Amino acid sequence: MFNLAKIFNKNMKILSEVGRYLVLMKQVFRKPEKQSIYKKQLLLEMDNLGLDSLGIVAIISIFMGAVVTIQMAFNVDSPLIPLYTIGFATRKSVILEFSPTIVSLILAGKVGSRIASEIGTMRVTEQIDALEIMGINPAAFLILPKIIASIIIYPFLILVSMFLAISGGWLSGSLTGLVATNDYVYGLQYQFKMFDITYALIKTVVFAFLTASVSGYYGYYTSGGALEVGRSSTKAVVNSSIMIILFNLILTQLLLA
Amino acid sequence: MIEAINVSKSFNNHEVLKNINVKFEKGKTNLIIGQSGSGKTVLMKCLVGLFPIDKGSINFDGRPFSDISYEEKKKIRQEIGMLFQGGALFDSMNVEENVVFPLSMFTEMTNSEKIERANFCLKRVNLENVNKLFPSEISGGMKKRVAIARAIAANPKYLFCDEPNSGLDPATSIVIDNLISEITQEYQITTVINTHDMNSVIEIGDKIAFIYKGSLWWEGDKNSILHTDNKEINDFVYATELTRRLKGK
Numbered sequence: 160m161f162n163l164a165k166i167f168n169k170n171m172k173i174l175s176e177v178g179r180y181l182v183l184m185k186q187v188f189r190k191p192e193k194q195s196i197y198k199k200q201l202l203l204e205m206d207n208l209g210l211d212s213l214g215i216v217a218i219i220s221i222f223m224g225a226v227v228t229i230q231m232a233f234n235v236d237s238p239l240i241p242l243y244t245i246g247f248a249t250r251k252s253v254i255l256e257f258s259p260t261i262v263s264l265i266l267a268g269k270v271g272s273r274i275a276s277e278i279g280t281m282r283v284t285e286q287i288d289a290l291e292i293m294g295i296n297p298a299a300f301l302i303l304p305k306i307i308a309s310i311i312i313y314p315f316l317i318l319v320s321m322f323l324a325i326s327g328g329w330l331s332g333s334l335t336g337l338v339a340t341n342d343y344v345y346g347l348q349y350q351f352k353m354f355d356i357t358y359a360l361i362k363t364v365v366f367a368f369l370t371a372s373v374s375g376y377y378g379y380y381t382s383g384g385a386l387e388v389g390r391s392s393t394k395a396v397v398n399s400s401i402m403i404i405l406f407n408l409i410l411t412q413l414l415l416a
Numbered sequence: 417m418i419e420a421i422n423v424s425k426s427f428n429n430h431e432v433l434k435n436i437n438v439k440f441e442k443g444k445t446n447l448i449i450g451q452s453g454s455g456k457t458v459l460m461k462c463l464v465g466l467f468p469i470d471k472g473s474i475n476f477d478g479r480p481f482s483d484i485s486y487e488e489k490k491k492i493r494q495e496i497g498m499l500f501q502g503g504a505l506f507d508s509m510n511v512e513e514n515v516v517f518p519l520s521m522f523t524e525m526t527n528s529e530k531i532e533r534a535n536f537c538l539k540r541v542n543l544e545n546v547n548k549l550f551p552s553e554i555s556g557g558m559k560k561r562v563a564i565a566r567a568i569a570a571n572p573k574y575l576f577c578d579e580p581n582s583g584l585d586p587a588t589s590i591v592i593d594n595l596i597s598e599i600t601q602e603y604q605i606t607t608v609i610n611t612h613d614m615n616s617v618i619e620i621g622d623k624i625a626f627i628y629k630g631s632l633w634w635e636g637d638k639n640s641i642l643h644t645d646n647k648e649i650n651d652f653v654y655a656t657e658l659t660r661r662l663k664g665k
Contacts, residue, residue: 281506293494
């Protein structure tokens with residue numbers, strides 16, 4: 160009986176959090192007070208959230224692609240399997256899963272913690288109250304540009320990641336002599352479907368929205384001091400990652416099944 | 417004039433404000449005083465709408481503020497300036513951008529007009545040549561002055577100050593107090609200050625509301641507060657050795 164009550168309370172807490180998140184989103188998507196200021200904020204956020212992440216995305220993608228190619232090469236040990244399979248499998252892995260999902264998870268850590276700690280600090284230092292007193296909708300002013308900036312910049316980052324991962328794979332394959340360039344390139348082109356890219360970009364846009372909005376939610380409802388800002392930041396990263404994994408499953412089932 | 421009528425507010429069944437009836441007059445520095453935990457900050461946050469009230473109503477020059485839509489509330493809020501305890505300056509903006517911000521949001525002024533207005537407001541609070549500095553690069557007293565400049569930039573009708581002297585030395589506190597008082601009279605603003613600083617009470621208390629255990633316990637001005645026989649007021653006013661000695665003289 161006690162356990163049932165505990166489970167019920169926990170579920171109610173989750174429901175209440177989802178409700179609060181939806182109420183905040185309703186506030187976020189209200190009409191902006193002055194569009195020119197929001198546009199300026201949007202450009203700033205695109206720089207902060209997107210271009211600042213280019214370095215880490217590049218490094219991770221190159222090494223990820225290289226490792227995928229080497230692993231494929233070592234697993235393709237039967238003479239009956241053509242070598243271009245390495246390029247084909249690398250392309251499929253990178254485009255369908257590694258770039259959109261793994262890079263989005265990494266960005267959930269980097270961008271999510273940044274959003275939650277920035278907004279959380281503004282909350283505990285009364286900067287959000289100051290915006291509200293001025294007659295500005297703080298939820299929209301702080302979160303909307305971050306969501307739109309993420310939705311615009313994430314697909315660009317993921318396309319860069321795909322290119323670099325495949326290049327990293329080619330580099331490692333050819334430098335180690337595991338796969339010849341012409342085999343690798345043939346594998347990349349073999350049975351190429353444009354929908355794979357579309358599928359990856361649809362996932363990316365959803366993940367971008369989830370990361371920015373979930374992190375914005377945890378930052379916005381921070382209360383207390385420095386300790387709580389840290390907690391909000393951690394919660395933002397953990398819950399954004401869980402949402403990405405959950406929606407990855409849902410979207411894969413919907414788009415590929 | 418700002419009017420609170422029968423305002424009550426509770427948190428988790430604990431009544432923090434009990435049927436508060438108080439008027440804050442135009443062109444005067446109205447002080448809310450009381451011990452820590454008496455409910456004065458909650459009252460101020462209820463007045464500006466940061467906390468919704470449970471009972472009663474709040475009016476700004478006869479216009480209802482407590483039970484109106486979000487959009488209507490936003491319109492009245494554009495007439496409010498507020499100085500927060502820590503300044504609440506936007507970290508990502510420099511001093512000039514902080515002061516210009518409300519003008520950019522709600523006026524159609526050109527860039528040069530906005531900068532001219534910002535410079536005027538900064539000069540009014542005795543700050544010059546700090547326009548390009550960030551909040552992290554200026555002192556606590558300067559932050560408060562920048563916050564005052566930002567609060568008055570859009571010509572507010574109402575100015576709220578939450579403990580404007582906290583963390584400041586006595587000399588800087590007097591400068592801030594006098595500045596708020598001068599601005600109030602000069603622009604005929606309805607100013608409400610939340611404080612427990614007795615220097616402020618004596619210096620600028622045109623009207624004083626004493627909150628005790630969530631109730632409005634006493635009302636008066638800077639002259640009458642020193643001569644009242646109300647025990648709770650006297651316990652508050654003469655809490656320090658310095659004020660007791662002065663009373664003895």
